[in-house]
Amino acid sequence: MAVENVQPLQVWPAVGLLGNAETFDLALRWSTALAASTIVPKEYQGSPANALIAIEMACRIGASPIQVMQNLHIINGRPAWSSQYIIGAVNSSRRYKHGLKFDMRGSGDGMSCIAWTTEHDGQRVEGPPVSMKMARDEGWLGRAGSKWKTMPELMLRYRAAAFFGRLYCPDLIMGLCDSFEAQDIGSDTHSCNGAGLAIDAAVALGTAGNCGAMAQLPEDSPVSGGEVVTTDTQEEMDCFDPPF
Numbered sequence: 001m002a003v004e005n006v007q008p009l010q011v012w013p014a015v016g017l018l019g020n021a022e023t024f025d026l027a028l029r030w031s032t033a034l035a036a037s038t039i040v041p042k043e044y045q046g047s048p049a050n051a052l053i054a055i056e057m058a059c060r061i062g063a064s065p066i067q068v069m070q071n072l073h074i075i076n077g078r079p080a081w082s083s084q085y086i087i088g089a090v091n092s093s094r095r096y097k098h099g100l101k102f103d104m105r106g107s108g109d110g111m112s113c114i115a116w117t118t119e120h121d122g123q124r125v126e127g128p129p130v131s132m133k134m135a136r137d138e139g140w141l142g143r144a145g146s147k148w149k150t151m152p153e154l155m156l157r158y159r160a161a162a163f164f165g166r167l168y169c170p171d172l173i174m175g176l177c178d179s180f181e182a183q184d185i186g187s188d189t190h191s192c193n194g195a196g197l198a199i200d201a202a203v204a205l206g207t208a209g210n211c212g213a214m215a216q217l218p219e220d221s222p223v224s225g226g227e228v229v230t231t232d233t234q235e236e237m238d239c240f241d242p243p244f
Helices: 021-035 048-061 065-071 083-092 132-137 152-168 179-185 195-205 234-240
Strands: 072-075 078-081 101-105 112-118 124-126
Touching: 021 048, 021 065, 048 065, 065 072, 065 083, 072 179, 078 083, 078 179, 083 152, 101 152, 112 152, 132 152, 152 179
Parallel strands: none
Antiparallel strands: 072 078, 101 112, 112 124
16 A cells, blocks of 8 residues: 655745745744743743744744754754654654664673664664664763763663664754764764754755745844853753653
8 A cells, every 4th residue: 555655744834934024024923932931941041043943943844843942952052852852753754664663782882772663665774773882982981971871771772763863864853963962972063974064054055845045134133143052061951851
């Protein structure tokens, strides 16, 4: 039986968030309202500029702005998704017969994990393997406060899911790292399989996805000159991306 190609929910009109003055004005007003809320993450409180970026990203991937806000972290000046969001995005996309599964192999320092799922025609799709040896060689294990030391099985699953998402579903996550990976690689933002290049390209294209051409901010815009708030410590990260 042929499987219908499922399109993401269109939160904004087909012309896109920044396609005309009407939708852009709506985005400005919405970003101001969201920034005034006390229940959105602190990165967006008092920052309409950050809220506008979250709305624009939600437009591109067909998600709710609140969903993006709750799952997007800023690490060393770069956006990164929570690990749970990446897994949820792949599982809910209906591109595959079932959600992501994880093959755990070995034990101790020899432990490894592969994220996989099945195409609708029955073909198995595997992501790149992630191992404790990789974590040690890449320096993830030795980083201060590293969760690889205390919960290696969970971190292997999270990293395997992130690799799978960027390899097979980059449009769902805009090619971004997961938050723990961004923390692991530190300021070397281009080590994340080109995640920095992916977001730069998305902004440069402007007309990609559902967002139309980029509009210029008016001088009196409430988002002009907004301060970007970053999350740089593992303790702050844990508040948004719990281990279980």
